[in-house]
Amino acid sequence: MLYMETTVTPAPSLTKPVSLPLLFQQQRARAEALRREGWEARAMRLRKLSRWINDNRSAIQQALYADFRKPAAETDVSEIWSSQVEIKHTLRHLKQWMEPRVVGTPLSLMGTRSWVQHEPKGVCLIIAPWNYPFYLAIDPLASALAAGNACIIKPSEITPTVAALLARMCREIFDPTVVTVVEGDKDVATELLKLPFNHIFFTGSPQVGKIVMRAAAEHLASVTLELGGKSPVIVDDTADLRDAAEKIVWGKGINAGQTCVAPDYLLVQESVKEKLVEEIKEVVQRFYDPEGEGVAASKSYARIVNAHHFRRIAGLLEDAQAQGANILLGGTVDAGQRFIEPTLLEGAPSESRIMQEEIFGPLLPIVTFRTLLEAAAIVNSRLQPLALYVFTQNNEHQRYLLQNIPAGGSCVNETILHLAHPDLPFGGFGNSGLGKAHGFAGFVGFSNEKSVLKQRVGRTGIKTMYPPYTPKVKKM
Numbered sequence: 001m002l003y004m005e006t007t008v009t010p011a012p013s014l015t016k017p018v019s020l021p022l023l024f025q026q027q028r029a030r031a032e033a034l035r036r037e038g039w040e041a042r043a044m045r046l047r048k049l050s051r052w053i054n055d056n057r058s059a060i061q062q063a064l065y066a067d068f069r070k071p072a073a074e075t076d077v078s079e080i081w082s083s084q085v086e087i088k089h090t091l092r093h094l095k096q097w098m099e100p101r102v103v104g105t106p107l108s109l110m111g112t113r114s115w116v117q118h119e120p121k122g123v124c125l126i127i128a129p130w131n132y133p134f135y136l137a138i139d140p141l142a143s144a145l146a147a148g149n150a151c152i153i154k155p156s157e158i159t160p161t162v163a164a165l166l167a168r169m170c171r172e173i174f175d176p177t178v179v180t181v182v183e184g185d186k187d188v189a190t191e192l193l194k195l196p197f198n199h200i201f202f203t204g205s206p207q208v209g210k211i212v213m214r215a216a217a218e219h220l221a222s223v224t225l226e227l228g229g230k231s232p233v234i235v236d237d238t239a240d241l242r243d244a245a246e247k248i249v250w251g252k253g254i255n256a257g258q259t260c261v262a263p264d265y266l267l268v269q270e271s272v273k274e275k276l277v278e279e280i281k282e283v284v285q286r287f288y289d290p291e292g293e294g295v296a297a298s299k300s301y302a303r304i305v306n307a308h309h310f311r312r313i314a315g316l317l318e319d320a321q322a323q324g325a326n327i328l329l330g331g332t333v334d335a336g337q338r339f340i341e342p343t344l345l346e347g348a349p350s351e352s353r354i355m356q357e358e359i360f361g362p363l364l365p366i367v368t369f370r371t372l373l374e375a376a377a378i379v380n381s382r383l384q385p386l387a388l389y390v391f392t393q394n395n396e397h398q399r400y401l402l403q404n405i406p407a408g409g410s411c412v413n414e415t416i417l418h419l420a421h422p423d424l425p426f427g428g429f430g431n432s433g434l435g436k437a438h439g440f441a442g443f444v445g446f447s448n449e450k451s452v453l454k455q456r457v458g459r460t461g462i463k464t465m466y467p468p469y470t471p472k473v474k475k476m
């Protein structure tokens with residue numbers, strides 16, 4: 001049966017989904033048809049997605065505001081624009097990505113031709129987190145559709161307004177046998193993970209990433225794991241401190257620090273610490289308190305997503321203070337508003353929770369170092385970070401730090417922006433993730449790279465290897 005994208009059957013109420021195995025079976029049947037589709041059908045879905053986002057900008061802004069008071073300007077940049085960049089980049093390059101990639105022929109296989117062709121994996125599962133709940137569902141969806149898959153999206157239950165909006169979006173523009181949203185919490189995710197998906201794209205914490213990988217192993221499904229961790233920012237004594245302060249405060253302040261690649265802790269060379277702290281204080285005031293009414297009055301600053309995360313972050317701060325940390329800036333928390341001020345602190349012991357766990361909130365502990373060797377050792381004593389930020393004007397220092405600190409990705413004299421470049425594969429390493437997303441890397445992640453060797457009929461380069469084995473073959 002041919003499925004027509006234009007005759008979209010309304011999806012059933014997905015809060016109480018129909019049988020998940022049935023939904024999966026329907027997608028699996030459809031995936032067979034998707035496999036035979038060409039570029040135009042995939043591009044059409046991507047265009048629909050892009051159009052819907054364009055037409056529903058204010059609904060997206062409202063949903064994000066309802067879930068955690070995310071400022072509309074931040075939603076524009078980090079949810080809408082970032083999604084459109086990915087979709088448009090994919091649309092621009094998809095035809096070329098789908099072309100078989102011809103590879104050269106070694107002498108031993110002379111006469112043959114070989115290429116790699118990308119085929120869809122089949123039915124994919126996308127499990128999304130709450131911190132960029134729209135973008136982190138759309139970004140992998142664009143790659144999944146570009147690669148020709150059917151997929152089920154399980155958004156986070158912690159941002160229910162965005163989850164409902166994603167469900168509505170998919171009902172409006174996709175046939176549910178191609179893309180469906182299944183809303184729900186970890187129990188729903190657990191049920192989904194029992195199904196034999198061909199690929200699972202998970203964004204979330206390393207702890208849950210391990211659960212996902214175990215479940216995937218049951219069916220030998222491939223996985224992309226976009227996880228988190230403690231991303232350090234290192235500022236040496238050659239850095240432009242004003243510039244560094246602006247970029248660090250921006251990278252930490254966006255989404256109130258609830259960003260997987262937010263600078264988690266700050267390593268600063270001892271001799272420039274005081275100056276950097278002064279610069280950071282000035283920037284925080286300029287960004288979030290220009291009228292002097294307090295950051296809580298700022299319309300440019302988000303809230304902590306829920307009471308659980310508020311208690312967790314406030315607990316990290318209390319715990320650090322109890323262990324001797326001093327607050328240099330901020331420190332105000334308000335449970336009623338789930339507000340936590342941008343907070344700079346020093347003196348948190350290395351074994352304190354704030355220096356061991358991913359903070360995922362607007363607290364920035366400072367640690368000083370004397371030599372780059374010492375800075376690298378501090379970072380490398382922890383698990384591999386998702387991002388490494390280096391502020392320096394010395395190319396040798398840059399080279400040393402990039403070479404000696406393993407990390408998923410990195411920026412020099414910038415924070416966060418490496419994830420906005422669609423030609424840079426994005427992802428973690430070790431504890432911060434497995435596999436890469438964005439652009440071609442995302443397309444490849446959702447594709448099977450099928451290797452093909454074509455021989456001429458009646459010819460083979462290895463006829464001499466056929467049995468029965470003779471002394472001549474043995475000699476080879």
Ligand code: NAD
Nearest residue numbers: 128129130155156185186189204205208226227228229260
């Ligand atoms: P989380 O791991 O708690 O949840 C992510 C998703 O997994 C949600 O949809 C949730 O419903 C589901 N889930 C939760 N428990 C589960 C279980 N036991 N079994 C199956 N599914 C389960 O993560 P979060 O709190 O939503 O997001 C924060 C984490 O995500 C941070 O560690 C952050 O660094 C990371 N993150 C990483 C990236 C990246 O691109 N690398 C992006 C955003 C967030």
